[in-house]
Amino acid sequence: MTRTIIPFGPQHPVLPEPIHLMLTLDDEVITEAVPAFGFVHRGLEKLVEIRDFHQMIYVVERICGICSMLHAMCYCQGIEEMMGIETPPRARFLRVIWSELHRMHSHLLWLGLFADSFGFESLFMQFWKIREKILDIDEATTGNRIIVSVNVIGGVRKDLTLEQTRGILSELKSVETELKRLETTILNDYTVQNRTVGKGVLTAKQAYELGLVGPTLRASGVMQDARMLKYAAFDDIAFTPVVETDGDCYARCKVRFREVFQSIDLIRQAIGKLPNGEIAVKVKGRPDGEVTSRVEQPRGEVFYYIRANGTKHLERLRVRTPTFANVPALLTMLPGAGLSDVPVIVLSIDPCISCTER
Amino acid sequence: MQGEIMDIGLDNLLGETARIKVEGYRFVTISCVEINEIRMELLYHFDRNFQLKHLRLSISRDCRAPSISPVYFAAFLVENEIQDLFGIRFHGLTVDYDRTLYLEKDVKTAPFCKFAVVEKSPVCEEKTP
Amino acid sequence: MFTMTSTILRNLLKEPATRRYPASVRPSFEAARGEIRNDIHVCTFCGVCAVKCPSQCITVDRKAADWSYDPSACVQCGVCAEVCTSGSLQQARDYRKPVRKKELVVLKGATTPPKHSDPPVTG
């Protein structure tokens, strides 16, 4: 029995992002895992001192490219609450549409990467092929494939025409049929089950006490989804969170796969109820006071704490991103796992390092 | 701000956190705000079924704060972050990166502080709880 | 077995998913946000774009009638074109091509800006 210390990352073929893990191994079994950060840290919370509160929308959007729209939405909702701005109903529905499109493309991306983490390359390609359709919708409606820049304080910048909504619906239909075809592969395949069932188990109590968020928490059987806060237009849209009870990597995969279908359903509802009217209101004055704002991102709940002092520069912007809350889960799940399961377990929390370090 | 805010001191921080944990609250995060040359403010955010609770702790810049990571394990990461970016030292951390989470070893200043001071060893400790 | 056969048949009949990029270029979407272009003859050098740009990559010199822009720092958010008072700034649909050397775009107005007049020089 020999103890080995293996450095995992920062540049690793499985990980798209630089995270460093010091794994202490006893034979093949991990006894200790210590993550190291700082490879992506930019210190952008400090930028509030030189960018005004309108420009900060575009900065927070670039915290993370995958959930960019939801970052900006959370920030805008915070400032709107602080300044007492009522956003027009059409803007709130449009925000739901774009945010759910973002959730879909993020989950499809994750499903692909997850399949890649245990070497199922063709499944990775399939999911990313479907994902391109969502990116095309994004580009056609907002102008950019990934960083959509639709949020402004007081509403949204772009509007959807009737043709565009019809286009979205028909694209979603084809996405749905293609996903249905992959359902048996991702959920019933022998390879997938062998690599994921019973790996990295977290009980509901553990998950709750560690303060986990998002699909990682919901896969352990805790019904917690920030969309239950009924921000944006979620008070008019029927919504029940997706919950699984097993708490292993397979359950997390199932939660995310089912959430893609849920997002399709939410977009359909939002388009069906889309009211007419203004898409943004004029903003006058400057924010003052302090506020917290929460939004459900693909990876979980993001938490913004904003403090302003009546000038055009905010005093403090604090972002608690979902992966930041999920990292402690890694320290609990990794000890006891085999070395070959490390990529699967690390990816099962859907790590977004650029979010974590900002 | 949504949720109730409670002002606390250094001596009853750990007691308050333990009580909140028994009440079933989850840890959300800690926000650190620089008030002036001397004072810093630490805001502890907790959540139970989407009901927020905030503890507001005013602390002198050169004081050591007790870490709540023995109570809430998840707090170690954010406490290390504050240690790096604001220079407030915590004692009793379960995993202590010793100011190397984001910073290189030779950095002695706190990058997020407007009134940046070179790090000295803390002069005052908190009173025994 | 049956699923596999149907998948093979479907893939044989369907067009490939790949866009043959350099051979056939797909036209950009109407809303696509590409590079920024300034029609310098219309520009009034008001400087609103420089103030509003979140990346602060535009500088405007009113006196010298200079408008310069750093394309390598631009994040293509389109705010500058949205706030432009004279309509001289436009966002093109196509993306900016890769380059071998970073360079600043400096545009010089032909005459002194029409709206702004320098204080008369008194002898």
Place this chain on the structure above:
Amino acid sequence: MFEKILTRARMRSPWMLHFDCGSCNGCDIEVLACLTPVYDVERFGVVNTGNPMHADILLVTGTVNHRNRNVLRNLYDQMPGPKVVVAIGACGLTGGIFRQAWNVVGGVDRVIPVDVYVPGCPAKPEAIIDGVVMGLEKFMEKQHVDIS
């Protein structure tokens, strides 16, 4: 003679190494998207490798900060020559919107020499393919210098 064949082979099938050097994931997933069926750069013989020792082209996305500059330097040094570096996205070029943030050193060219700059936030897959092709031309030029 043998050198020439080798050059042609390397030129026809360049192996690329992708390093995310603190990007927001935007450019990062666009690089990955180039490898997936819709853009599929593998039809040009481009292979994504995880090992710097095998790589001909280094694709770098994102801002350089004080910690990952050493990693980037290391990866660049491990690559066999001649090598081509392609910087992708506004962050990789200058630091983009973050260039005034405290932990950002700036663009990739502050640390290693860059041959091709691909602008965009995020850069489109088409632009990345163009960038790689442009990098190959540079690769050829470098090779000639190396042989002569």
